[in-house]
Amino acid sequence: MLDLKFVRANPQVVVDALAKRGNKLSLDSFLQLETERRVILTDAEAKKAQRNSLSKEVGKLKQAGQDAEALMAQVRALGDAIAVLDNRLKEVEDSLNDCLLNIPNIPHESVPVGKDDSANQEIRRFGQPPVFDFEPLNHWDIGEQLDILDFARGVKISGARFTVYKGLGARLERSVVNFFLDLHTQKHGYKEIFPPFMVNSNSMLGTGQLPKFKEDMFHIEGTDYYLIPTAEVPVTNLHGGEILEAEQLPIKYAAYSACFRAEAGAAGRDTRGLIRQHQFNKVELVKFSLPENSYAELESLTNDAEDVLQKLGLPYRAVCLSSGDMGFSSAKTYDLEVWLPGFNNYREISSCSNFEDFQARRANIRFRRSNNAKPEYVHTLNGSGVAVGRTVAAILENYQQADGSVKVPEVLIPYMGCDVIA
RNA sequence: GGAGAGAUGGCCGAGCUGGUCGAAGGUGCAUGACUGGAAAUCAUGUGUAGGGGAAACUCUACCUGGGGUUCGAAUCCCCAUCUCUCCGCCA
Numbered sequence: 001m002l003d004l005k006f007v008r009a010n011p012q013v014v015v016d017a018l019a020k021r022g023n024k025l026s027l028d029s030f031l032q033l034e035t036e037r038r039v040i041l042t043d044a045e046a047k048k049a050q051r052n053s054l055s056k057e058v059g060k061l062k063q064a065g066q067d068a069e070a071l072m073a074q075v076r077a078l079g080d081a082i083a084v085l086d087n088r089l090k091e092v093e094d095s096l097n098d099c100l101l102n103i104p105n106i107p108h109e110s111v112p113v114g115k116d117d118s119a120n121q122e123i124r125r126f127g128q129p130p131v132f133d134f135e136p137l138n139h140w141d142i143g144e145q146l147d148i149l150d151f152a153r154g155v156k157i158s159g160a161r162f163t164v165y166k167g168l169g170a171r172l173e174r175s176v177v178n179f180f181l182d183l184h185t186q187k188h189g190y191k192e193i194f195p196p197f198m199v200n201s202n203s204m205l206g207t208g209q210l211p212k213f214k215e216d217m218f219h220i221e222g223t224d225y226y227l228i229p230t231a232e233v234p235v236t237n238l239h240g241g242e243i244l245e246a247e248q249l250p251i252k253y254a255a256y257s258a259c260f261r262a263e264a265g266a267a268g269r270d271t272r273g274l275i276r277q278h279q280f281n282k283v284e285l286v287k288f289s290l291p292e293n294s295y296a297e298l299e300s301l302t303n304d305a306e307d308v309l310q311k312l313g314l315p316y317r318a319v320c321l322s323s324g325d326m327g328f329s330s331a332k333t334y335d336l337e338v339w340l341p342g343f344n345n346y347r348e349i350s351s352c353s354n355f356e357d358f359q360a361r362r363a364n365i366r367f368r369r370s371n372n373a374k375p376e377y378v379h380t381l382n383g384s385g386v387a388v389g390r391t392v393a394a395i396l397e398n399y400q401q402a403d404g405s406v407k408v409p410e411v412l413i414p415y416m417g418c419d420v421i422a
Numbered sequence: 423g424g425a426g427a428g429a430u431g432g433c434c435g436a437g438c439u440g441g442u443c444g445a446a447g448g449u450g451c452a453u454g455a456c457u458g459g460a461a462a463u464c465a466u467g468u469g470u471a472g473g474g475g476a477a478a479c480u481c482u483a484c485c486u487g488g489g490g491u492u493c494g495a496a497u498c499c500c501c502a503u504c505u506c507u508c509c510g511c512c513a
Binding site: 048051052059076375 | 432441442451452453467468470472473474481482483492493494
């Protein structure tokens with residue numbers, strides 16, 4: 001969420017920035033409400049100050065054994081007036097807050113302006129798409145032929161967009177998770193976190209999934225629990241409401257979790273294969289940074305995510321998302337897109353974002369530069385490091401061989417205990 | 423799931439027979455004095471958010487969260503959450 005004072009002082013900056021996202025938002029009613037808020041607040045606080053001092057008078061009179069009835073009646077009337085003001089104030093503040101929670105983040109100046117993904121900017125490429133001397137298969141065909149992915153039974157026991165991994169398929173999924181975690185914790189300096197897969201609505205509010213994107217998530221009926229759509233939610237909220245010390249920053253966490261997404265708006269898209277599932281695995285990287293370092297941290301975070309693809313030998317490209325294609329909470333996002341021969345195209349496998357203080361303000365995550373300094377908001381960042389299911393799909397498709405087997409990438413052989421899936 | 427106890431400032435901890443309590447005391451931290459330097463000691467300061475003010479400063483709110491009683495609530499009542507103990511159950 002944006003800073004109320006900032007919006008009040010720079011409404012045009014906000015409107016312009018949001019226009020870049022294709023968001024035609026008027027702040028007129030918002031600013032009017034904000035003016036009303038301060039008028040009521042000043043009035044209510046003056047009356048409260050009066051009530052406090054008169055109540056003290058009552059106390060003194062009573063202690064002196066004198067009659068305080070007249071004064072008490074006066075304060076009672078004052079109290080009624082305050083109640084009316086407080087009620088109106090709450091209404092105004094609620095709607096102001098509601099506005100703020102629904103305003104997306106302001107894109108960073110380096111973000112290309114455009115209405116959708118057609119304006120995204122390719123930053124760099126790694127590797128060459130493999131050339132096959134046979135007709136390459138989709139990963140779902142490879143998986144079924146090798147009997148390591150069972151889509152039909154996934155549908156039987158759960159429904160569409162659920163898949164069962166079997167044998168070396170299950171082992172491959174687990175190997176990829178372990179490889180990612182080992183690399184990030186041992187080589188890139190992240191601390192491993194294993195978070196809860198369900199969180200409360202307050203955490204969802206903190207990272208920006210709520211209130212706007214309720215439909216995208218699974219909610220446990222009769223409770224305040226949501227299945228996490230990404231480990232970003234529990235891990236970023238780890239420090240919610242805390243004041244960190246500047247020397248602790250940057251804090252770098254790597255977390256494996258299952259991720260659950262309702263995919264409400266994606267009916268009919270990517271229905272086959274592992275690309276779009278209701279449940280998938282992901283290793284997420286999360287950083288808490290000093291404001292002045294967050295863009296350097298975004299670059300290194302993205303590089304850390306790229307490293308896993310490089311070590312796996314998977315061709316990919318890095319893309320800077322345009323203002324119209326970015327997520328709600330993000331100020332700048334790089335997507336990594338892996339080459340999938342079955343699609344004959346690149347597909348998103350990681351998304352690395354700097355949220356600046358947008359999430360930190362919602363989740364109230366702050367730090368102090370020195371002992372008696374005022375707390376400031378940290379900058380939060382996160383990125384997939386990377387999506388596991390799509391990695392497995394990419395390995396199957398890029399490493400398939402003419403005889404139907406799949407070579408195991410060099411770095412995974414120790415995890416797999418074999419060098420080919422046949 | 424049943425019974426009971428509890429939640430106070432960075433931390434510990436008093437207050438909880440309602441008014442002088444933003445809250446004793448300790449500790450931590452900061453600044454200064456002392457010292458060749460440090461320790462110890464002494465002095466002073468030290469929560470957050472919001473409103474007003476050029477500033478000094480001042481007002482309001484916050485003692486887990488939400489309601490209520492009252493002229494007035496950290497203190498009384500109700501609800502929720504969490505923690506601890508005992509019992510039950512369970513991986």
